[in-house]
Amino acid sequence: MLKLFEYNWQVRQDWFNWCQEVSQEELMKKRTGGIGGILHTLFHIVDVEYSWLCVLQGKPEFTEPFEAYASLQQVMELSERFHEEVRSFVMSWTDEMEMKVLTDISPKGEPVTFKHGEIMRHVIAHEIHHVGQLSVWSREAGKAPVTANLIRRGLF
Secondary structure (H helix, E strand, C coil): CHHHHHHHHHHHHHHHHHCCCHHHHHHCCCCCCCCHHHHHHHHHHHHHHHHHHHHHHCCCCCCCHHHHHHCHHHHHHHHHHHHHHHHHHHCCCHHCCCCCCEEECCCCCCEEEEHHHHHHHHHHHHHHHHHHHHHHHHHHCCCCCCCCCCCCCCCC
């Protein structure tokens, strides 16, 4: 699981680098699908990773809106700020944490339970899903997407 988090972090950094070659207008442009546009999606990826991992640690979720971070530099700084805390939690993961139960409230107000390992894998899959959207949008913008290859990244 650690390798997939490391993969996501590398790919995210590659997307931040990609974004530096794109206009603010292109980054903010509303897109079909997802939650909006390229920059908003990167913000969402950072937010969701941090918020879920905070919940697993019994800490408050991040609740600030995208509008407070509506520049590439601000989203990159937010990602960097959250990364060390997230990384230390991921690095400290143990097999005993897999089946620990988290009880949450559904959007309908009903209690739901999740295993911590399930949430960790959801966070990984969530970012991979949105990276696929970024790849489609990059082609719409006339630019090649960041490679999604897991191999050749020096992870193993």
